[in-house]
Amino acid sequence: MTTKVFIDGEAGTTGLQIRDRLISRPDIQLVQVDPARRKEDSARYEAFAEADVAILCLPDDAAKAAVALSADLKVRIIDASTAHRVNPDWAFGLPELSAAQAERIKSARYVANPGCYSTGAIALLAPLVAAGQIPADFPITINAVSGYTGGGKAMIGEYEDGTAPAHFVYATGQKHKHLPEIVKYAGLSVTPIFVPAVGNFAQGMAVQIPLHLSSLGTGATMQSLHDALSAHYGTGGNIRVMPIEDQDSRIVPTELNDTNFLNISVRGDAATGRVVLIAVLDNLGKGASGAAVQNLDLMIGA
């Protein structure tokens, strides 16, 4: 059976990556609009009407408008933007959260694809908060570095024309758009301090959460954190927990580029309880287009 898929915003960074993942699949037929009319509501409405599933790769406001435009149709929607991620009527598209979350995605009409940073942060925190290893009200700090494609076509342009700095820290005013979904799906009651940065590489990401275990008040150890993460993710999935024995190898943000994997490492000094939890993923892979295709496959039973 063929599924008709419309990528709204296909010409963008995320859209192109999703198209590349779907275009050669025999079970998927891409619904295309005339590129010259790709921003016209009439052309996009026709595409929504023809499609079984639409994947929105648009800025937030355009994504909200697309949902309104297609509301009277049968089309199911995956939204890659931030617009619907904490909307209770939308299934959050991180199936590894729990078996129940995966089931919710399978039957959902509307699925909100997680953000890249939030995918890493939630993957690290959710199982540990749920297991009582990290208190929900613990003051978490999240540091991260992203490839510049995270900023979309505009930021890609800055780096390709050489006008961008080699590295910069941003969103230091603590209002980053990923914080609401991190709080909600990690199960936190206190908003973390989040310090994202961009490096001079196109794709890739590392998300790091430093912890003084003695401050947690839960008796957590490096081993217990590693055990809880290993028990949650098991083996064979897209999220893999690295061996605890490896404490000193380099962790390279680009090592999972062009995959839909996410690697978790528990690093630190067990003797003093100074630990850093690290997630590596491709911001355009498990952080965007890979996740969107993973959610599509769940929704259509592929």
Ligand SMILES: NC(=O)C1=CN([C@@H]2O[C@H](COP(=O)(O)OP(=O)(O)OC[C@H]3O[C@@H](n4cnc5c(N)ncnc54)[C@H](OP(=O)(O)O)[C@@H]3O)[C@@H](O)[C@H]2O)C=CC1
């Ligand atoms: N880049 C990343 O790492 C990630 C991005 N996202 C999210 O995915 C979405 C897309 O991001 P990204 O691909 O980086 O952005 P881009 O700017 O690269 O692409 C956005 C695309 O949407 C098109 N577009 C903008 N407004 C409209 C509109 N009103 N109607 C139709 N098309 C429109 C743009 O057209 P035009 O080409 O004419 O500008 C462009 O092709 C954003 O919400 C982003 O936050 C999610 C995860 C990761």
Ligand SMILES: CC(=O)N[C@@H](CCC(=O)OP(=O)(O)O)C(=O)O
């Ligand atoms: C480098 C950079 O600018 N990154 C983007 C996040 C990319 C992303 O994941 O966007 P969505 O949340 O829409 O999915 C940012 O910090 O806003």
